[in-house]
Amino acid sequence: MSKYIFVTGGVVSSVGKGIAAASIGKILKSRSISVTVQKLDPYLNVDPGTMSPYQHGEVFVTKDGAETDLDLGHYERFIGVELTQASNVTSGQVYSAVIAQERRGDFLGGTIQVVPHVTNEIKRRIREVAEISGAELVIVEVGGTVGDIEGQPFLEAIRQMRKDEGRDNVLYIHVTFLPYIAATNELKTKPTQHSVNELRRMGIQPDVILCRSDKEVSPGIKDKISLFCDVDREAVIPLVTSETIYEVPLLLEDAGLGELIVSRLGLKAERNELSEWRNLVAKLKTPKEMVTIGLVGKYVGLQDAYYSVREALCHAALAHDCEVKIEWLDSENLETGDDGVLKRVQGIIVPGGFGYRGIEGMVAAAKFAREKKIPYLGLCLGMQVMVIEFARQVFHSQDVNSTEFDAKTAYPVITLLPEQREVRQMGGTMRLGTYPCHLVPGTKTAKAYGSEVVYERHRHRFEFNNIFRRTLKEAGLIPSGLLLDGDLVEIMELEDHPWMIACQFHPEFKSRPDSPHPLFQHFIGAAKKTMVEGAQMKLSTVK
Secondary structure, three states, rough: OOEEEEHHHOOOOOHHHHHHHHHHHHHHHHOOOOHHHHHHOOOOOOOOHHOHHHHOOOOEEEEOOOEEEEEEHHHHHOOOOOOOHHHHHEEHHHHHHHHHHHHOOOOOOOOHHHHHHHHHHHHHHHHHHHHOOOEEEEEEEOOOOOOHEEEEEHHHHHHHHHHOOOOOHHEEEEEEOOOEEEOOOOEEOOOHHHHHHHHHHOOOOOOOEEEEEEOOHHHHHHHHHHHHOOOOHEEEEEOOOOOOOOHHHHHHHHHHHHHHHHHHOOOOOOOOOHHHHHHHHHHHHHHOEEEEEEEEEEEOOOHHHHHHEEEEEEHHHHHHEEEEEEEEHHHHHHHHHHOOHHHHEEEEEEEOOOOOOOOOHHHHHHHHHHHHHEEEEEEEEEHHHHHHEEEEEEEOOOOOOEEOOOOOOEEEEEEOOHHHOOOOOOOOOOEEEEEEEEEEEOHHHHHHHOOEEEOOOOOOOOOEEHHHHHHHHHHHHEEEEEEEEOEEEEEEEEOOOEEEEOOOHHHHOOOEEEEEEEEHHHHHHHHHHHHHHHHHHHHHHHH
């Protein structure tokens, strides 16, 4: 029978529950305990697939094609597991399921209520992820902040879980924030006390409190929280802001959280083995030479929209013993023709996105990379704009486009598949999840991967138009990755270029700190080479 850890958050949103849950999973997995993780999101959307990145940040895609919260990316990167759609539950999914049951008559004429019907459905989904994974321990993060009205059914459900599963099989961890008052030079515990009181009103007494803070937490502060929140002193764990998120598991482990959880839940555990992770963190914190990468996107005002891309660049840089400095470049600002900012970078990456806004700026970035021989990595939309830019110079026409942006374009190099043209519903109707990709021997892409077939995650609707495949290939744009039947182009690379590769999928979702994705790793390697060559050229000019 699986045991459960429920992670809640208080005081403020974005307090770090996702990183905390992922880190807890890491330190328990280091003891050879099988772990899986689930995120409960109280919003009424069925999934974040139709939500603006400005509101929700990145949409993470699981191997089975679920559009989920970005916290699932943290879980996968830290714990090294591949999650499924069962690992993200929303109020929209829960209420849709309950209403569908009512319409079928499953409740035999009874009155449908939040308790027990909605809470039962939540508990069913929590247990389902345990059954699917077969894990000894399920870590469940409850989204939002304690006190949010939409989160109350989830809190009630996890309260009931301790009664249902037994007190020795459930642990509650509450993540709070200790604000710092500069005028008095002190951390304040009162918001944490109020947050715990709110939990108690819901019938939940936290077993552990993680105290997020930008300042060191004194023993006196720990004593005060222990007293007023009725939590053992050793269960008040300081979590001070660190240089890198990958240090958080080490901070929690060194504070004794791993042993505390094992003891409280009676888990059979081996001695923790985090030496490789400690080496990785030490390497991350060591000063290194800087490679500057220009990330050209339309949502750069909220960097969480590209969270996995940012982390994948970090992982790849670590493999090359360098550090990435990201220049966040708003693609709309590049539409004026001013490419001065691009001259400062050693590599250009264009990530995914939807809609026409800022597209011409991305096309300009692809043109700059092609003409100046700057390493370029295109992800999903980044492949499409690379194709558009190259085709414009091949056909000597600006009327080359995607039908997403211009339905009447004379050269629709990117278009919908026939089966997609009649789709009227927005949510969950794209090409989603893992598909196999055959790599063409002899290409830079095949060299990067070092294999014949790879499996990558997709999230897109528009595809490369095969009508133009032969013409563009003869001009030097090589399809280097194809769906196994060869019908769909998955990867493109420019023949006469040091490193210009773009893919229809999202490789960033499979990158890990201890296992960087091959495309990102080779991209950073090419950018580092460009940096070195540029420095040598400047030196020879000075001489």
